[in-house]
Amino acid sequence: xxxxxxxxxxxxxxxxxxxxxxxxxxxxxxxxxxxxxxxxxxxxxxxxxxxxxxxxxxxxxxxxxxxxxxxxxxxxxxxxxxxxxxxxxxxxxxxxxxxxxxxxxxxxxxxxxxxxxxxxxxxxxxxxxxxxxxxxxxxxxxxxxxxxxxxxxxxxxxxxxxxxxxxxxxxxxxxxxxxxxxxxxxxxxxxxxxxxxxxxxxxxxxxxxxxxxxxxxxxxxxxxxxxxxxxxxxxxxxxxxxxxxxxxxxxxxxxxxxxxxxxxxxxxxxxxxxxxxxxxxxxxxxxxxxxxxxxxxxxxxxxxxxxxxxxxxxxxxxxxxxxxxxxxxxxxxxxxxxxxxxxxxxxxxxxxxxxxxxxxxxxxxxxxxxxxxxxxxxxxxxxxxxxxxxxxxxxxxxxxxxxxxxxxxxxxxxxxxxxxxxxxxxxxxxx
Numbered sequence: 001x002x003x004x005x006x007x008x009x010x011x012x013x014x015x016x017x018x019x020x021x022x023x024x025x026x027x028x029x030x031x032x033x034x035x036x037x038x039x040x041x042x043x044x045x046x047x048x049x050x051x052x053x054x055x056x057x058x059x060x061x062x063x064x065x066x067x068x069x070x071x072x073x074x075x076x077x078x079x080x081x082x083x084x085x086x087x088x089x090x091x092x093x094x095x096x097x098x099x100x101x102x103x104x105x106x107x108x109x110x111x112x113x114x115x116x117x118x119x120x121x122x123x124x125x126x127x128x129x130x131x132x133x134x135x136x137x138x139x140x141x142x143x144x145x146x147x148x149x150x151x152x153x154x155x156x157x158x159x160x161x162x163x164x165x166x167x168x169x170x171x172x173x174x175x176x177x178x179x180x181x182x183x184x185x186x187x188x189x190x191x192x193x194x195x196x197x198x199x200x201x202x203x204x205x206x207x208x209x210x211x212x213x214x215x216x217x218x219x220x221x222x223x224x225x226x227x228x229x230x231x232x233x234x235x236x237x238x239x240x241x242x243x244x245x246x247x248x249x250x251x252x253x254x255x256x257x258x259x260x261x262x263x264x265x266x267x268x269x270x271x272x273x274x275x276x277x278x279x280x281x282x283x284x285x286x287x288x289x290x291x292x293x294x295x296x297x298x299x300x301x302x303x304x305x306x307x308x309x310x311x312x313x314x315x316x317x318x319x320x321x322x323x324x325x326x327x328x329x330x331x332x333x334x335x336x337x338x339x340x341x342x343x344x345x346x347x348x349x350x351x352x353x354x355x356x357x358x359x360x361x362x363x364x365x366x367x368x369x370x371x372x373x374x375x376x377x378x379x380x381x382x383x384x385x386x387x388x389x390x391x392x393x394x395x396x397x398x399x400x401x402x403x404x405x406x407x408x409x410x411x412x413x414x415x416x417x418x419x420x421x422x423x424x425x426x427x428x429x430x431x
Contacts (some may be wrong), residue, residue: 007069036370146417202315352416
């Protein structure tokens with residue numbers, strides 16, 4: 001098989017690496033890719049939302065499967081354009097991808113299909129938004145309706161903070177993404193990420209993961225795109241997973257199909273495990289980053305058949321066969337530590353040199369996935385973004401996986417970077 005992968009982050013490097021291990025795959029092409037992905041297969045310099053040139057690239061390469069990594073091209077309708085050309089595409093349509101690209105759309109679907117989630121309101125006028133806040137209790141959850149690179153959620157601790165955030169968001173803090181504001185009740189509990197590979201009818205569930213959104217140890221500081229993750233997440237017991245399937249995933253997939261927008265690809269369910277059971281925090285239309293890194297590293301089997309079936313149909317009634325190919329029962333505890341450029345999630349300095357990634361990759365169980373990296377004019381690896389590397393490791397236990405990941409971090413020489421030192425702490429405290 002010839003696969004074309006769209007994207008350039010740690011998630012996409014992990015997908016490229018995993019797919020390249022499949023006996024079904026001859027080559028994984030990526031665009032725009034990164035230095036790590038370039039070691040997997042050829043990379044092309046076409047941006048993820050350049051729909052016209054991505055279509056031309058597909059016509060040039062004639063891939064057997066196209067895998068779309070990030071959310072922006074899905075929101076731009078890339079999957080629709082490529083499917084119209086006759087290609088098999090892993091990734092939902094623009095209409096179905098609104099589950100991520102519009103918080104208001106997503107909340108309305110949840111209400112329509114009876115999916116448990118937080119009470120909410122949507123607003124375009126500051127006065128009405130502030131009046132709604134006064135019907136709620138602190139803390140207050142405010143979300144930009146549209147895509148905001150994972151940073152469009154603010155949790156305000158006081159009413160004054162929430163009022164100020166209303167004004168900032170509706171005045172363009174996140175550009176067009178916050179032209180509509182969604183305000184939700186705060187849910188108490190523990191979050192987890194659940195990923196469902198689906199063709200719109202059948203569904204295969206991957207092990208639950210948990211990421212670390214805050215920039216600092218002890219879950220302090222501002223939210224980020226994710227500073228690390230681990231799987232499996234023990235907060236998602238067999239009973240909780242059964243409820244997620246029955247009360248969340250199945251109603252959503254059936255409802256979307258019934259309403260003429262069947263969901264094909266991976267459905268990312270961000271759940272809050274509350275005293276009343278699992279409730280949806282958000283849906284995303286793609287694999288999480290950095291959760292994808294731990295899933296791809298921890299899975300022992302072949303993921304390509306499931307991706308292809310999601311793109312073409314045939315999952316329904318055959319889930320057990322695809323689960324067997326994935327070898328889910330052999331999934332190894334895995335952790336990933338994100339190394340970010342100093343200043344992240346604010347302004348970062350690009351161009352600092354990174355050394356000894358190969359040394360980290362030589363350690364037992366360790367694989368370093370590239371995200372915001374580049375090569376300078378003399379061939380040295382450099383930082384070219386906020387989240388730069390995902391140092392990922394598997395082990396017989398989560399403790400071993402975490403220790404191996406941090407050994408990988410310590411093997412890398414990058415004075416311009418930093419990381420959290422407590423990835424996996426919730427699960428490790430459980431023993």
